[in-house]
Amino acid sequence: MAATPIAVVTGASSGIGAATARQLAAAGYRVVLTARRKDRIEALAAELTEAGHQATAYALDVTDRAAVDEFATAFRSLAVLVNNAGGALGADPVASGDPADWRRMYETNVIGTLHVTQALLPALTASGDGTVVILSSTAALSTYEGGGGYVAAKHGEHVLAETLRLEIVGTPVRVIEVAPGMVRTEEFATTRFRGDTEKAAQVYAGVDAPLTADDVADTIRWAVTRPSHVNIDLLVVRPRAQASNSKVHRTL
Numbered sequence: 001m002a003a004t005p006i007a008v009v010t011g012a013s014s015g016i017g018a019a020t021a022r023q024l025a026a027a028g029y030r031v032v033l034t035a036r037r038k039d040r041i042e043a044l045a046a047e048l049t050e051a052g053h054q055a056t057a058y059a060l061d062v063t064d065r066a067a068v069d070e071f072a073t074a075f076r077s078l079a080v081l082v083n084n085a086g087g088a089l090g091a092d093p094v095a096s097g098d099p100a101d102w103r104r105m106y107e108t109n110v111i112g113t114l115h116v117t118q119a120l121l122p123a124l125t126a127s128g129d130g131t132v133v134i135l136s137s138t139a140a141l142s143t144y145e146g147g148g149g150y151v152a153a154k155h156g157e158h159v160l161a162e163t164l165r166l167e168i169v170g171t172p173v174r175v176i177e178v179a180p181g182m183v184r185t186e187e188f189a190t191t192r193f194r195g196d197t198e199k200a201a202q203v204y205a206g207v208d209a210p211l212t213a214d215d216v217a218d219t220i221r222w223a224v225t226r227p228s229h230v231n232i233d234l235l236v237v238r239p240r241a242q243a244s245n246s247k248v249h250r251t252l
Helices: 015-026 038-050 065-072 099-126 148-168 188-192 197-204 213-224
Strands: 006-009 030-035 055-059 080-083 130-135 173-180 234-237
Touching: 006 015, 015 030, 015 038, 015 080, 015 213, 030 038, 038 055, 065 099, 080 099, 080 213, 099 130, 099 148, 099 173, 130 148, 130 213, 148 173, 173 213, 188 197, 213 234
Parallel strands: 006 030, 006 080, 030 055, 080 130, 130 173, 173 234
Antiparallel strands: none
16 A cells, blocks of 8 residues: 655645645645744644644744754655745835845745755655645746845745756656745735734735635645646746736726
8 A cells, every 4th residue: 555645845834835735635645744833833733633634743944954954854755845935024125125134035935945955855856756846926037126135035946946957857856836926815914014914904905806825725736736747847826916016906
């Protein structure tokens, strides 16, 4: 009897990460939930287990390489890695942006993805049919005012995905990049604006049906579950109301 395939999801404590964990668990994967907030991922693991799925929580900061390396020792074989941990801080112009915010975004979005991918790539390869998912953003493909630091970090993730795909072609590992546009989750914009819920709400004001975390998670699940020979190199997903990072239809 074949072992249940394992999927690791980073940043699984809320939003897209949590939704992706639920979708992959329902698709038959044993999901390993990682995030810094231990209480959140333990609650999600308990929820999934109660629903009859297999789930484990592991508190992890992806910017801590020693911790990531220790985490990776638990896996001899791994089917899926979803690099979801990341986020945005601030919306200041380049002229006045805080370098500390830029550094933190780069460390989380790019270096964190690098840490986890490097550490788990041997197990993904050993599976004979591994998949790396890098959750970037439409910010990885084009810029917008006030987004310089986040855009730079997401461009870095995009380049990481493209380069890795070139370097490991011929091995049994796919590299999938999913780039969402406007997604309304419970924390992304609030974190970006440092808890200012009014500013966060303005991001989505008047927009008819922004994407939800479940929309993106469904896209990730679909890409991951394609036949092994099919690689979804880059999938851009936006709400119908958004034509680009700077062109959004608002009914105001």
